[in-house]
Amino acid sequence: MSLATVAVRPSRLGRVSRLVRADLLAAVGAVLLVLIVLASLAAPWLAPFPQDGTTATHATQSLLPPGGGHLMGTDQVGRDVLSRLLYGGRTSLFIAAVVLLLAAAVGVALGVIAGYAGGVVRDVIMRVTDVFLAFPALLLSLALAVVLQPSVRTAILAIAATWWPWYTRLTASIASSIRSRGYVDAARCLGVSPARVMLRHVLPNSLTPVLVQLSLDAGGVILTAAALSYLGLGAQEPTSEWGLMVEQGQALFTTDWWVVTFPGLAILVTAFAFNVLGEGLRAALDPRRNAR
């Protein structure tokens, strides 16, 4: 989603497409990502056994190896692994989208205020971000997920609670540099209210780096969400979720490798696609790097 917003800006469209062509790795990431998103969206139509993505179980077909009717085999209760993989993509992408939306909304708002207001307001906000940054994302998520009921919603809240400070830091540094520009002074002298200056002048200038950061972070959020589900603190049965699938299959790894291997690969490929795309976007939109 963030990609599309960057790309429709006419002034950057040419530059982005040219540089994506130059950066083959990022292009591969973009293609992979489009495929993953499409496959997840179309899961109800693509999945060979759509009902296996949710509640259905088939006791007689448990742990069938890949091949024949089940391209990736079946799990211990006879569900088609491929179908659950497709539905699991929906869970992972949904979590990533909501977490990043929440984190960016809170983080950017606080960052713009901190950077524009400066002084004591900035100090207070930045110290609060320091406190939250002292807890590695997975750790605070663990602590929160233990005291709240484990569910997809808890996982989303827990991860978002650890992710917003990065956006505050990023936006605050941009906002404080924009504050001293001539056009902001001009707007202030004309009597434009601080809220309007922030919305019309400071916020739009912070958006590009935030979008790059979002695409860089998506991979990390997906990994964290999968780790939480693996520990039993995220998605719960019968929801299809990749981390949960690995957890459920781990005891069977030696004999029935497919129940663990495919969901793990799905996490890896998705995180990889986001990471290379984010890295490529950063390189493309960073003028300092372009020069070299």
Added chain:
Amino acid sequence: MGRYLLRRLGQAALVVVGVLVLTFLIVRVVPGDPAVSVVGPRASPEQLTEAHHRLGLDAPIPVQLWNYVRQLLTGDLGTSLHTHQAVTHDLGVAFPASLELVGAALLLAVLVGMPLGVLAARYRRTGTDVAVRVQSMLAVSLPVFWLALVLQNVFATTLGWFPVAGEYSSSLDSTSPLHVYTNITLVDALITGNWPIFTSTLGHLVLPALVIAAYPMGVVAQLTRAALIEEMGQDHVRMERALGFRERQVLVGFALRPALNPVLSLLALVFAYALVNAFLVESVFNWPGLGRYAADAIRSLDTPAIAGVTLLVAMLYVLVNLAVDLLQSVVDPRVSLR
């Protein structure tokens, strides 16, 4: 310098206070009544009130916070609900084991990641560069718990090259018992000359350390590459080239040194991340560290233990950050002017 030191210490103190408050809040919002777990579900209302009073749960929240902090200052983190021992004691045993694992992993990450970064910078925009970049991107995208399972199944269970789990063969406890000084098994075995346990621990360390090393290795390789490429554009490099030094000498002899600084400070920051990644890996390999302790605590909803682990890791993060900032201001005095 003096003013910078004071300001930075003040900031760190504020963050420590915030960390304490946040941990307290997490412990306090635990669903259910802690008093119930003490007196049992069938206790009379009077007993419950009495337990509330005894545990200080009837005091106002700020008073409870103050009591919590006072308790912490005396080194009391409460009693774990699943090991029935003081949380500080449990942490004192588990943390050194994690430190051993994460230390080995970070060492591995530097030894492999830096040369890869140098290689990518030297052969920039060639197949080697792309291969290193793909490899380091894959390393940071791997779900650690899955990598741990895969390596354990392939190299331990199936091929039998490495032990499956644990810190050293438990049979060694009877044949050559270990005298514990630091709780870091490798160090204890080394200073007491206990070679069977030393070599056994090294063997057990390989797979989990490799898994934890994957992420920092990828980051180190990427940063080394970026820092070197930046450094190669500097005037002193042009000078050295003009003087006729060979490219390899310029790269390793002159450009690498200034590029080391960001890599080292990055390592300090990655330390906390690696420690948390170790949480997932330790459960798989049954390594007796913080992660396995936390995983067990999660399963039994052991809030004092979780709060203890959270507090320890967050405090470490603050201290390491402070140390890095102060070190940097010594190495580069310009930092303290900001």
